Amino acid sequence: MNQQPLLSVEDVVKKFGEVAALDHCSFDIEKGSITGLIGPNGAGKTTLFNLITGVLQPDSGHVFFKGEEITGKKPYEIARKGIGRTYQIIRIFPKMTLLENLIVVGKGRERKVMEKAIELLHLVRLIEKKDHYASDLSFGQQKLLSLAQVLMLDAELILLDEPAAGINPTLQNELMALIHQLNEAGKTFIIVEHDMSVIMNHCQNAIALNYGQKIAEGNCRLILEDESLLEHYFGR
Amino acid sequence: MGVALLMIFLISIPFYATDYWITLLVQILIFTVYASGWNLFSGLTGYTNFGLAWFIGVSGYASSLLIADYQWHWLFAWPIGALFISIISIGVGVILLRIKGVYFAISMVALTEGTRELFGTEYLEPLTHGGKGVPFVAGISLATLYWSVLLLAFLTILICYKITSSKFGLRLIAIREDEQAAETLGIHTTRAKIIAFVLSAFLTGLAGAIHFTYQNYIDPSFGFTIHLTLTPIVMTLFGGVGTVFGPAIGATLFTFIHEILWAELTLLYMAIFGGILILLILFFPQGVLGWMKEKGILPKIRKI
Numbered sequence: 319m320n321q322q323p324l325l326s327v328e329d330v331v332k333k334f335g336e337v338a339a340l341d342h343c344s345f346d347i348e349k350g351s352i353t354g355l356i357g358p359n360g361a362g363k364t365t366l367f368n369l370i371t372g373v374l375q376p377d378s379g380h381v382f383f384k385g386e387e388i389t390g391k392k393p394y395e396i397a398r399k400g401i402g403r404t405y406q407i408i409r410i411f412p413k414m415t416l417l418e419n420l421i422v423v424g425k426g427r428e429r430k431v432m433e434k435a436i437e438l439l440h441l442v443r444l445i446e447k448k449d450h451y452a453s454d455l456s457f458g459q460q461k462l463l464s465l466a467q468v469l470m471l472d473a474e475l476i477l478l479d480e481p482a483a484g485i486n487p488t489l490q491n492e493l494m495a496l497i498h499q500l501n502e503a504g505k506t507f508i509i510v511e512h513d514m515s516v517i518m519n520h521c522q523n524a525i526a527l528n529y530g531q532k533i534a535e536g537n538c539r540l541i542l543e544d545e546s547l548l549e550h551y552f553g554r
Numbered sequence: 555m556g557v558a559l560l561m562i563f564l565i566s567i568p569f570y571a572t573d574y575w576i577t578l579l580v581q582i583l584i585f586t587v588y589a590s591g592w593n594l595f596s597g598l599t600g601y602t603n604f605g606l607a608w609f610i611g612v613s614g615y616a617s618s619l620l621i622a623d624y625q626w627h628w629l630f631a632w633p634i635g636a637l638f639i640s641i642i643s644i645g646v647g648v649i650l651l652r653i654k655g656v657y658f659a660i661s662m663v664a665l666t667e668g669t670r671e672l673f674g675t676e677y678l679e680p681l682t683h684g685g686k687g688v689p690f691v692a693g694i695s696l697a698t699l700y701w702s703v704l705l706l707a708f709l710t711i712l713i714c715y716k717i718t719s720s721k722f723g724l725r726l727i728a729i730r731e732d733e734q735a736a737e738t739l740g741i742h743t744t745r746a747k748i749i750a751f752v753l754s755a756f757l758t759g760l761a762g763a764i765h766f767t768y769q770n771y772i773d774p775s776f777g778f779t780i781h782l783t784l785t786p787i788v789m790t791l792f793g794g795v796g797t798v799f800g801p802a803i804g805a806t807l808f809t810f811i812h813e814i815l816w817a818e819l820t821l822l823y824m825a826i827f828g829g830i831l832i833l834l835i836l837f838f839p840q841g842v843l844g845w846m847k848e849k850g851i852l853p854k855i856r857k858i
């Protein structure tokens with residue numbers, strides 16, 4: 319390995335009571351990749367996101383970002399280092415306008431922040447609604463706004479929790495095209511998704527979790543063809 | 555322009571108005587600061603502070619004792635009282651602002667009640683005069699007091715205006731909307747909350763110091779009464795939570811309605827007043843300003 323991974327998760331354990339939501343889980347994420355994170359409900363995917371972003375603290379194990387340990391850091395510190403996330407249940411700021419939703423995330427000079435917010439609203443095609451409350455948006459549009467917020471943060475690593483779920487196919491295609499566009503511009507993604515076609519079509523690699531353990535890792539197609547995994551996944 | 559005319563009018567009032575009117579305005583202005591101070595923290599962050607009386611009482615006590623027992627001039631006693639409560643608020647904020655929702659509200663009530671008991675105990679009597687209270691005369695004329703509180707109210711509204719229309723204000727609102735999301739978007743929510751909490755304590759505390767100088771008296775049940783918490787909250791709800799001018803409008807309307815009902819219908823006024831409040835909360839939960847923004851009478855911007 320000549321290049322340091324962007325993100326390293328090392329032997330992470332997280333228990334809720336007696337149940338291990340993550341059980342000695344380790345993996346690396348390379349810069350510039352799009353990785354799918356798959357597994358049945360309760361496999362620990364969202365918990366993993368929560369540990370990486372500092373929302374939860376692991377019981378043991380370490381998380382490194384760009385070679386620096388971020389375990390135990392506060393969510394806002396991790397966010398400022400360049401890890402952004404969206405939530406499975408959308409968590410934008412409903413009673414703030416779209417523009418405000420982005421400006422509030424921005425750092426630095428007011429004019430630059432404003433310019434960037436406008437630019438991002440163009441990118442996610444929500445510019446006409448910039449002065450509307452975010453609660454006025456459709457579900458799919460709210461997902462786009464929440465992605466724009468993460469971009470406002472200038473995150474290098476973006477964790478998306480079910481970005482395609484519950485939105486219409488047109489918007490879904492737009493969203494995935496946007497993710498590829500951003501990926502080509504250098505952003506790294508980890509995507510939790512239940513829709514296997516999304517993972518197959520858009521991710522280079524995948525990590526499969528079950529009962530908090532990593533059960534497979536590697537090229538998407540190979541993983542999805544793996545019999546034992548499918549057994550886990552579909553309960554055959 | 556309109557603001558300048560209003561200010562000139564308000565500044566000139568002591569030259570021709572009767573003491574009754576000046577007194578009424580002093581009350582309105584003090585409660586404008588209380589309500590705005592409450593709104594600055596609770597209206598923006600969504601952390602309902604049921605301990606406003608704690609800010610008021612502690613600062614009121616500190617300044618009153620400085621004037622009564624240490625012969626301080628009111629001009630210095632007031633800001634020291636406000637600074638005192640601000641500094642304590644930093645510690646309290648660090649501890650209590652981790653607690654969310656109803657638990658934070660209850661902790662603040664408990665803090666207020668506990669402080670009231672503490673200030674009334676015989677152990678602290680050498681310092682606080684215990685339950686007997688502190689009567690004092692600060693040697694300030696009604697007009698000077700009026701101008702002081704007018705200046706304070708003006709500065710408070712100016713600060714609220716600046717904050718609400720700033721990025722810091724947006725961060726506070728983001729905390730109200732979804733604190734965890736704000737945190738994972740890189741917002742140092744704890745710091746923002748503490749700054750707003752302490753600023754609220756300072757402004758409210760300053761008004762509290764003036765309030766008890768005006769009353770020439772403070773005692774534990776008077777200084778920490780729940781009315782000092784509830785009235786500003788109701789005024790803010792009345793005028794518009796989270797707006798810049800809502801608390802001032804609420805304080806003004808509330809005081810006038812209160813005064814008229816009290817003078818005209820002394821026996822029934824609490825009943826009627828309660829009825830009005832229930833109707834307002836049922837039909838105008840967003841307050842006067844919120845309603846006007848919704849109806850398009852006023853633009854939907856944060857600067858109002």
